Amino acid sequence: MIVRAELQCYFCGHDLGEVKIPTPARQPTAEQLRAAYLATGRSEQPVWDREADRPLCPRCRGQLALALEIVRRPERVAARQVSARG
Ligand SMILES: [Zn+2]
Numbered sequence: 001m002i003v004r005a006e007l008q009c010y011f012c013g014h015d016l017g018e019v020k021i022p023t024p025a026r027q028p029t030a031e032q033l034r035a036a037y038l039a040t041g042r043s044e045q046p047v048w049d050r051e052a053d054r055p056l057c058p059r060c061r062g063q064l065a066l067a068l069e070i071v072r073r074p075e076r077v078a079a080r081q082v083s084a085r086g
Helices: 030-039 074-085
Strands: 002-009 015-022 047-049 054-056 064-071
Touching (some): 030 054, 054 064
Antiparallel strands (some): 002 015, 047 054
16 A cells, blocks of 8 residues: 655654655555655655654754555556446
C-alpha cells in the first residue's frame, strides 16, 4: 500500500510537507521516511537524530508529529473501471 506521511513540529508548528511512501506495513520505518523526504529533493529536510532514529525540526530541533494516512492503490481503481466497461 501507499502511505501518505506528513511531518509537523510540535513546538514551532513548522510544516515539512508531505511525502508518499510505498510500504507493506501500515507504518513506514524511520529509514523509509528519511528516504522519502530525501527523494523529494527539497532544500529543507528533517534533521535526523541518529541515536533515537527519528526526525527533528530543522528550525528548532524539536520533536516532529507524524501524521499518516493510507492512500488507496491506484491499480485497484483502474481495475474497477475496466470491469465496468466490459
Ligand atoms: Zn520546530
